[in-house]
Amino acid sequence: MKLNLHKPVLLLLGAVLFFMGQSCKPTRLLSDDEYLLHKNKIKMDKNAVDKKELQSYYRQIPNKRALIFFKLPLSVYNFSQLGKERKWKNWMARVIGEEPVIYDSLLVQRTAMQFERFLKNEAYYNANVTYHTNFKRKKAKVSYLINLNQPIVINEVEFTILDSLIKPLVLADTLNSLLKPGELFALRRLENERKRIANNLRDSGYFDFTVDYIKYEVDTFNFKADINVVVKSNFNISPDKTVQEIPHKKYWINKVYFLPDYDPQEAIRSRGSYYNMFDTIQYKGFGFIYPEIQNVRPKVLLKANALEQGGQYSMSEVNNTLFYLNSLRLFRLTNISFRKVSESDSLLNCNIQLTPATYQGFSVNLETTNTEGNFGLGGNFNYQHKNVFHGAEIFNLRFSGAFQRQTESETYNASNIIEYGVEASLETPSFILPFRMERFYKSKRPKTVFLASYNYQHRPDYTRVINNINMGYRWRGKEFIRHIVNPFDLSLVDVRNPNESFLESIKGTFLENNYQDYFIAGGSYSLIFQNKPETKGKNYAYFRWNLGGAGNLMNLFHKEFGTRDTVVGGYYEVFGLKYAQYTLTDVDFRYYHHFNILSQLVTRFFAGVAVPYGNADAIPFVKQYYSGGSEGIRAWRAKDLGPGTYSVPDSLAGIYKYPNQMGDVKFEFNLEYRFGYNKSWRGAVFLDVGNIWSLKDDNSRPGSAFDFSKFYRQLAVGSGFGFRYDMDFAVFRLDWGLPIRDPKIAGRDAWIFNKKFQIKDFVWNFAIGYPF
Template identity: 30%
Template sequence: MNKRLYVALLLLLLVIQSCSIQKHIPEDELLYTGGKVVIETDSILEQEEQLKSELENILRPAPNSKFLGVYPGLYFYYKTQREKPGFINNWLYKKVGEEPVYVSDVKTYEVDDIIINRLENHGFFYSNSSSTLDKNEEEKTAEALYNVSIKQPYTLASYQLDSIQEPIYTDIKSSISTTEFKEGLRFDLAFLKTERQRIDNELKRKGYYNFNPDFLIFEADTTRYSSRQFDLYLRLKNAVPQKSLVPYRVEKINIYSNYDIENSAATNDTIRFNNKNFIETESYFNPKNLDPFITLKEGDYYSPRQSRNTARRLSTIGTYKYVNIQYEEMDSLLTDSTAVLHANIYLSPLNKRALKAELQAVTKSNSFAGPALEFSYSNRNLFKGGEIFNLSTNLGYEFQMGGNKNDPSASSTSLGIKGEVLFPKVLFPFKISDSFFDYSIPKTKTSLGIDYLNRSDLYRLLSGTVEFGYLWNENKYTTHEFNPISINYNNLIKTTPEFDEILEDNPFLQQSFDQEFIAGLNYSFTYNEMVDVNKKHQIYANTTVDIAGNVVSLFGKDDADTRTRTFLGLEYAQYAKVDIDFRYHFNINSNQKIATRLFAGYGMPYGNSDLMPYIKQYYSGGPNSVRAFSIRSLGPGTYAGTEDGSYNNFVDQTGNIRLEANIEYRFPLFSFFKGALFADAGNVWNSKENEALPGGKFSSDFMSQLGIGVGVGLRVDVQGFVIRFDFAAPIHDPTLEEGERYDFQYNETTFNFGIGYPF
């Protein structure tokens, strides 16, 4: 039987069986199908549909959910009521099953009271709600109808502050002058609560440390009007404590820069710097370096904003495990006009030094696997200014499993060392004020790395990287990274005849390896709402700009042999590259989401380069790309690779243009196991024709050259650490002839293993 027909019959069977739930409904019951609100008004009602929708959202109870007009949840509930429901029925009930909601569960008189209460909260006083049940005995269902009669709402005539004591009277009056409460505003309880919170926030910014929005109370007077208007008065509740009615000044700031909670009574030394007390049990953090992170100032009014800024800045240094700011009230100095606070900042350091060793089992989508050993050393306060020094070394060995026996690249050995220093401040020839960066102070990053790769029977590659740049957060969601110095050096120190033959057959590939020296700058902008886990709609956007060779070209020399320009005897690359990575997550609920991703990238060689350096080119396929195709096996364009599937494919299948799109539905299974259904599409292309890669040039026909795949995934998610297994098969293969590309190749399923979610 055709598979599509089989699936359709299964769906039809489910619909037919779900429609048969009437026979399971008890004779003295009717299935509740929901409620409807009908509104009648005695005047023009603004935003009537919005109000109707709000009232219908508060109707209780919620009816059983429907899918395509049927009740699958009820169906599986009734199936489990049998003596032997079976394992599958029990499992499906746990996932989608629902207990039935009958008319006897509906208390319409209680819902009427809730509707009236909600209308009064919105200013529609003296309204009425009456309910009836619309029963369908034949279908054994019933619907609740709520007929709501809404009267003209009360609107604001005036808003003023009652007489209260100084100094808080002046500050509240100043806040009221900027209110959005204007004449004609409809009475609304939510507006009043928002106004109280707004006034409290403004008072807090002016130093009212002990004030609380619950101290404010509104009173409405309608006696002066006959046309449903009211005067609104704001006053303080009775018996509000005196200390809540005066602003606080920060008299003293104490910073415990290496506070030990288990040894809090240790003898401390105090250093006075920039009107702050730095208290340490030993010389740990230079006060001059720590001071810029503290935005609190002696003599200023208490400010929750400055307190949050200080805590956030200190937390981003990377040296401290805990940052705790506590305020101590000096009650003996309380007067009728002011009060005093002492700010105590307790900083609990992380272990200054850390040594870590990891033994890893590496598996890759290109059939390579093997062990890897990594050692890393960290010093989190190198020069007593919060500088973080990281030194890491790695040694790895990989061999090919199940690949082509004639592949000359059957194994590889890698060795690398990298040193990095992260300064929690801006290192720049000219002084930049830290106050310019309100949210956080930028960090300066310097790194140096050397890597050695020995691909057996092919080549040996020595590469080095140097970077200097800045990293900072503009706000909660936005991050900038700018590296004005980014240098890569790559040198094929030895090649074999087999690899020389590969390069000889593909001059483009030869040129990409010849560009040994890459010097330029790069900038990355990231907007990330994924940090807010409670948002229903989350957006992530990253744009990276990489430019190389422009400054070096000023010092380049012509090379007569290669007909290119060189710097220090090395051929240098010159290009501009732009990537855009956009993601959107729709959180259906706390356990289910739909995740989507769009990626577009383009690299443009110019000047000294006819094409992009090999390490800067794009590839497609693999666990974080189009998962129905193994890594680097898709493209460029319609290029199908060589028949033997040798290493030549793995090197060749790159391009300077990349387009991809992904969509994934994520859902829970049981315990810490989660599932996914996904579809991916994408490919890479070259902007110039390469005779060694026929079909690889980008053209207006690019949409028909996308590789498309679908699949299922299993994730092991333990407190955010995710191990991912994905199984995907192509449904559109651009390497096939036109007219034959759409074909669900379920027998060509590709397995992908990954750590973390793909997007």
């Protein structure tokens, strides 16, 4: 059955154009004395302050824009107000629409006042903020004019420590002070300095010390500030209500108790009797308070603990313990509290209360695709257990399946494609090695991952089964850096029941290598950098470098001890199968630039190359690159683009019954502007550029070989738009892609502008998650 999507697509495009038309009249619902806030603009006499920080103080923000230049949510709202009230109109106004933002002079005045307060906190005490509003065609454009003037800078800094016990600690750390002559006298800097001093003392055992013991004495003259940092002593109120200064007290940790099954609500209800339901056991001197069943082994909790019994109290070690425990992903709530030991004036007992999360869960995902009438249905069932052996081991089990009906076309014959598989993985929260690495565990959060998978692919002309076993290590490096090493990655590719006429038709072509049995024994290393901030709306970058290979050790062994006499062509075998030998490397760089919380511009660059040698003439099919599809050049189907300028001739239409183009070299560049209608509904416009190539000349695919001097003239260009629905736990994505430049077509006709455009040229992809 062929689905005709021309009318739905035309209707959708018509709706978009209609709303664009509505956006040209965004003021249609305003009364005579109302103006639509069209734009806010900040002008400063010098770029010494980040405008993005100022923008967070706007008391009025114009209606959100979609596709940069028109206000789609406002247009949807205006449309919903036309004619009679309807439920579907109300739904559109509530889900996608946005009421017009009416200019309010009082809110503009408050914004200017907020700017002045912010600038004073940034040391610009004499900043002058004015504003001007331009009214035109029922729209208001507000310009905020800021003259920063001369800021106050720090001239001298002195420290006065009234407690002789902590004086050496504070003075020894003044080299790290945030208050330095010549720096701006900003209130944020002063507050951060108080926190720095307090944290330093709390890391040195002073459990009771807070920022309240630190004050500033400041003298300003001629835009210069002399600062005296005063650190006060502790105090005691005697029975006669007189205040007596006393030294700050240093504390040590006495006992540490873990409560791995703590229920805060039950503890409140039961009060003192709550703890009678538990038993306390001792493990390596630490107390573990359990119910009848131990949900987490003590050994696992101790590995995540940085607090030492008998050791000096340290706030940093408390935070490290919180971080390590949360990284286990076993607990919904983690709380560390301290209680002073009554019979001692310097000891603390520590209680680590851990409220378990839900250990088990499952999810079901369904996907549909339809490209030029080729309907596909797929899905997967995922099961996860976060504590399968009571040691924070994460077990994942995934069942997947897919079906696609390939309709008959000028290039491909009608056929059915069936694929299903199962994948199981086990992740342990430590390195499984013959030696211990306790310190490494504390700082690097190491993990060992075991994975096994089975994949069954049925095509009209063959059946292929891929078995894989993988073992790897993952750990954190320096800030923002992660490492992944897979020393063992074994795959067995088994091609079954190939059609004899099909094998004969591909003999001597690149496809012949794709339908051979292979044994792949390799490994890989990945370096990942990501500085994504916790605060939304901040710019960040992502970089990944992969290096992998296979067959090299076996080839060295065979060269010393083996014989080339078992496979036609003189190739070595393992278990009666030819083994692959290759090296591959690729890089993936992405940059996320946020205009605001709901809109961002994402840039992505990918380049990779795989080189076969030694015991192999070609890269195994499962390791080759392809382009197109929902995560690549979205104007082409997956594996239907390239390589190079190669185009399947009509004479080979019987061989290429489904997209199957693979290559050794890949290059892609993606540019995607994402915008939000509201918290859940998102939109995007994108531009994709790229292709794949073969490294060697391939007579069966003319134009497929990579040539550095002309590869840029063989790039495919696609563009389009899409919609996303964000459900917090998953993002459902629908993209329409249109081929702008087809590298298979020579000359100017390769560009869509030079030929007749048809709606059927659109390729649409449905997927879960963002493409990058």
